[in-house]
Amino acid sequence: PSRHQVLIVGGGTAGITVAARLRRAGVTDIALLEPSETHWYQPLWTLVGGGQAPLRSSLRTEAELIPPGVRWLRERATGVDPVARTVTTASGRVLSYGRLVLAPGLHLDWDGVPGLAAALGHGGVSSNYRPDLAPLTWDLIRRTRRGTALFTMPSGPVKCGGAPQKIAYLAADYWRKRGVLGDIRTILVLPEPAMFKVPVFSRALTETARRYGIEVRLSSEMTRLDGAAREAVITDHTTGATETVRYDLLHAVPPQRAPEWLANGPLADPDSPQGYVKADRETLQHPDFPTVFALGDVAALPTSKTGAAVRKQAPVVVANLLASLRGRPATARYDGYTSCPLVTARHKMLLAEFDYDLRPAPSFPFLDTTRERTDMWFLKRYGLPQLYFKGMLKGLA
Ligand code: FAD
Numbered sequence: 001p002s003r004h005q006v007l008i009v010g011g012g013t014a015g016i017t018v019a020a021r022l023r024r025a026g027v028t029d030i031a032l033l034e035p036s037e038t039h040w041y042q043p044l045w046t047l048v049g050g051g052q053a054p055l056r057s058s059l060r061t062e063a064e065l066i067p068p069g070v071r072w073l074r075e076r077a078t079g080v081d082p083v084a085r086t087v088t089t090a091s092g093r094v095l096s097y098g099r100l101v102l103a104p105g106l107h108l109d110w111d112g113v114p115g116l117a118a119a120l121g122h123g124g125v126s127s128n129y130r131p132d133l134a135p136l137t138w139d140l141i142r143r144t145r146r147g148t149a150l151f152t153m154p155s156g157p158v159k160c161g162g163a164p165q166k167i168a169y170l171a172a173d174y175w176r177k178r179g180v181l182g183d184i185r186t187i188l189v190l191p192e193p194a195m196f197k198v199p200v201f202s203r204a205l206t207e208t209a210r211r212y213g214i215e216v217r218l219s220s221e222m223t224r225l226d227g228a229a230r231e232a233v234i235t236d237h238t239t240g241a242t243e244t245v246r247y248d249l250l251h252a253v254p255p256q257r258a259p260e261w262l263a264n265g266p267l268a269d270p271d272s273p274q275g276y277v278k279a280d281r282e283t284l285q286h287p288d289f290p291t292v293f294a295l296g297d298v299a300a301l302p303t304s305k306t307g308a309a310v311r312k313q314a315p316v317v318v319a320n321l322l323a324s325l326r327g328r329p330a331t332a333r334y335d336g337y338t339s340c341p342l343v344t345a346r347h348k349m350l351l352a353e354f355d356y357d358l359r360p361a362p363s364f365p366f367l368d369t370t371r372e373r374t375d376m377w378f379l380k381r382y383g384l385p386q387l388y389f390k391g392m393l394k395g396l397a
Contacts, residue, residue, distance in 0.1 A: 001086060001093075001094040001095055001096045002093075002095055002096070003095070003096040003097070003098075004029050004030065004031040004071070004095065004096075004097055004098070005027065005028075005029035005030070005097075005098040005099065005325070006022060006027055006029065006030045006031070006097065006098065006099045006100075006101065006321070007030075007031050007033065007087060007095055007097035007099070007100050007101070008030065008031070008032045008033065008101040008103060009033045009077045009087065009100070009101065009102050009103060009104050010033070010034060010102070010103035010104035010105060010296070010298075011032050011033075011034030011036070011039060011062050011065070011066060011072070012034075012039065012040075012103060012104075012105050012296065013042075013103075013296060013307045013310045013388075013392075013393075014101075014103035014105075014295045014296030014297075014310045014313070014314060015032060015034065015101070015103040015104075015296075016032075016039070016065050016066065016067075016393045017310060017311070017314040017392055017393055017395065018101050018103065018295070018314050018317055018318055019032055019066065019067050019070045020067045020393060020394050020395030020396075021314060021315065021318040021395040022318055022321070022322075023067045023068075023069055023070060023395065024395045025318060025322055027322075027325075028069065030069070030070045030071065031070070031071040031072075031073055031095065032066060032070050032071065032072050032073065033073050033075055033076070033077050033087070033089065033095070034062055034066075034072065034073075034074065035074060035075055035076040035090070036062060037061060037062055037063070037074075038059060038060070038061060038062065039059070039060045039061065039062050039065050040058055040059060040131055041057075041058045041059075041060070041307075041385055041388055041389070042058065042131075042159070042160070042307070043058075043160070043307060043341070043380070043384065043385075043388075044057055044058035044385060045058060045128045045129070045131060045134045045163075046128055046160075046163050046166050046167055046170070046343060047170075047343070047380070047381060048128070048131075048134035048135060048137075048138065049126070049128040049134045049135075049137030049138055049141075049167050049170070049251070050137075050138065050141070050166075050167060050170030050171070050174070050343070050346070051138040051141065051142065051170075051174070052170070052346070052381065053381065055131060055134060055135055057385065058131065058385075059131075060389065065389075065393055067394075067395070073089070073095070075089040075090055075091055075093065076089060076090040077089055077090075077104065077261065078090050078261050079261050079265065080100070080102075080261075080262070080265060080266075080267060081266075082100075082266055082267060082286070082288075082289035082291070082292055083266075083289075084096075085097055085098075085100070085291060087100065097291070098291065098325070099291050099292075099293065099321050099324065099325065100291060100292045100293070101293050101294075101295070101317060101321070102262070102267070102277050102292065102293070102294040102295075102298055102299075103294070103295055103296045103298060104259055104262070104298055105159075105259075105296060105297045105298060106159060106256050106257065106258060106259070106274075106276075106297040106298060106305070107256065107257050107258065107259045107260070108129055108130075108254045108256055109254050109255045109256060109257055110254045112154065112254055112255035112257075113154070113222055113223065113224065113225060113252070113254065113255065114223075114224050114225065115224055115225030115226055115227060116222075116225050116252055116254065118227055119225050119226075119227025119250075120133070120227075120252070121133055121136065122227075123227045123228070123230060124140060124230060124247065124248055124249050124250055125225075125227060125250045125252060126140055126249075126250070126251055126252075127251060127252050127253060127254070128163060128167055128251070128253075129163075129253055129254060137167065137251060140249045141170075141171045141174055141175075141249070142174075144171075144175070144180075144184060144248060144249050145178075145180050145183065145184075146180065146183040146184060146248075147183075147184060147185070147247075147248030147249070148184070148185045148186075148187065148245065148246060148247045148248055148249075149168075149171060149184055149185070149186045149187070149247065149248065149249040149250075149251075150187050150189070150222075150232055150245055150247040150249065150250045150251070151164060151165065151167060151168040151171075151186070151187070151188045151189065151250075151251045152164065152189040152221070152222040152232070152234075152250070152251070152252050152253060153165070153189065153190050153191055153221075153253050154191060154221060154222070154253055154254060154255040154256070155191035155221050155237075155255070156191075156255055156256065156257070156273065156274055157256065157274065157276075157304075157305055158253060158255075158256045158305070159256065159297050159305040159306065160304075160305070160306050160340065161196075161197075161304050161305075161340060162196075162340040162341070162342045162352070163253065164190070164251075164253040165188055165190065165195070165205065165209075165342075166342060166343040166344075167251050168186060168188045168209075168212075168214060168251070169208055169209075169212065169343060169344045169345060170343060170345075170346065171186070171249075171251075172186055172212035172213075172214060173212070173344075173345040173346045174346065176212065177346070181212065181213065182213075185215070186212065186213065186214045186215065187214070187215045187216075187217065187245060188209060188214050188215070188216045188217070189217045189220050189221065189222055189234055190216065190217065190218055190219075190220065191219065191220065191221050191237070192218065192219065193218050193219050193238075194218065195209070195216065195218070196342075196352065197304075197354075197358060198352055198354050198358050198360075200360075200370050201342065201350060201352045201370065204342075204344075204350055204370060204371070204372070205342065205344070205350075208344045208345075208372075217234060217236070219236060219237045219238045220234050220235060220236045220237065221234070221235055221237065222234055222235075222252065223235040223242070225250075225252075229246075230246055230247055230248070230250075231244050231245065231246050231247075232244070232245050232247055232250060233245075256274065257274035257275055257276075258272070258274055258275040258276045258277065258298060259298070260275075262275065262276075262277055262298065263275025263276075266288075266289075267286060267289065267292060267294075268300075269300035271300070272300040276298060276299060276300035277294040277298050277299055277300055278294075278300055279293070279294040279295070279299045279300065279301060280330075281301055281302065281334070281336070281356065282316075282333040282334055282335075283316070283320050283330040283332065283333065283334075284299065284301075284313060284316055284317050284320065284334055285320055285324070285330050290324065291324070293317045293320065293321055295310060295313040295314065295316075295317050296309075296310045296313065299313075301334075301336070302336070302356060303336040303337075303338045303355070303356055304338040304340060305338075306338050306339060306340060307388070308337070308338055308339035308340075308353075309336075309337060309338040309339070311392050311397070312334060312335075312337040313334050314392075315332070316332040316333065316334040319331075319332035320332050335355045335356060335361075336354075336355040336356025336357070337353070337354075337355050337361050338353070338354065338355075339351065339352060339353040339354075339361075339363070340352045340353075341376065341379075341380045341384075343377065343380065344372050345372065347374050347377045347378075348372040348373065348374060348376075348377055349372065349373060349374075349376035349377040349379075349380055350369060350370060350371065350372055350373070350376070351363075351364075351369035351373075351376050351379075352369075352370075353369070
């Protein structure tokens with residue numbers, strides 16, 4: 001098999017960032033497995049669905065982002081053998097590695113809710129979790145003048161836990177501006193007993209939902225969908241009661257889990273019901289196979305899955321991988337930092353930043369981001385995409 005000192009699986013947020021940082025640190029033999037020609041900056045999809053950004057602003061080609069000097073293998077990984085230190089690809093190629101970085105993201109399980117896959121993309125059903133459908137979300141929001149709008153979030157970890165509710169606020173704010181909010185019944189279905197994990201933000205979001213007159217169903221989940229009848233079944237997990245809601249617009253977020261080839265393999269964390277990859281929560285190294293590192297959405301870390309988290313994880317993975325190449329112990333530590341920009345209106349945002357212990361970890365300690373702010377909305381729309389493409393993916397920020 002062909003051998004590389006470092007093999008990275010996935011050229012998304014995490015894979016490109018790690019590749020760029022390893023190149024800057026002088027590593028020369030890096031291969032990147034990535035089947036797709038396109039790279040997406042997914043945080044913009046919420047604004048695409050809310051009519052605030054064009055889809056193309058979230059898109060780049062992999063070719064322009066993969067750092068020079070990194071060998072791009074345009075293929076999908078299908079298996080890994082951490083004892084033999086090999087990765088198998090869809091074409092049957094076997095690649096051997098010195099160190100492996102797992103960053104293939106997560107799998108959107110559209111079949112996880114009966115009826116969802118069939119209903120998606122027509123009959124009033126959309127999802128910002130698919131780039132081709134994010135523009136449809138905006139179309140539906142714009143056309144809705146009355147009726148029932150349903151926004152759902154599944155149980156289990158999802159990427160960007162705020163995204164399922166942000167789009168509800170963008171929609172409601174638009175309807176308010178158009179003077180039709182009072183004619184639309186808006187229901188937001190959330191799986192947890194609170195609107196957000198961190199109490200101060202939970203309180204702020206409760207107030208946001210109240211302001212728009214949104215009915216919030218906590219500890220609840222969409223468990224079935226009949227696209228032809230436009231009916232969704234909502235199950236309340238505390239009582240077991242079910243309710244059938246007839247909707248005119250449905251924004252659905254699918255259940256999410258680790259890619260199958262990893263979930264069923266030796267690197268999966270047995271404590272992760274979705275089969276995410278085991279990694280030490282501080283060093284991001286696999287505890288049983290120290291030549292393997294995992295970060296981003298695929299890693300079984302007890303924090304929220306976001307690009308902002310990846311930004312703090314990547315330098316830790318790179319430092320510990322370099323140490324390991326030199327035969328030294330892993331000493332860099334990740335504290336669980338993650339952030340969620342909670343868009344609450346067309347030009348307003350809260351910025352939730354916290355660590356493993358849900359302690360606040362503000363990037364702007366001089367600003368109160370627990371309150372809705374216009375500057376934070378501009379940061380999300382214009383500042384963060386720049387930081388992402390010009391700083392983070394270049395290994396600079
Ligand atoms: P990804 O960026 O998804 O990249 C995975 C890559 O691996 C892809 O390029 C894929 O093609 C490739 N791949 C998959 N399978 C294989 C395989 N078998 N072999 C090789 N390559 C493979 N984050 C924020 O920080 N702030 C936000 O506001 C925010 N909003 C979001 C809104 C939405 C609607 C969505 C969907 C996400 C949002 N996120 C946000 C989350 C953020 O986009 C992800 O957490 C981040 O992209 C994770 O990076 P990753 O590298 O782990 O995965």
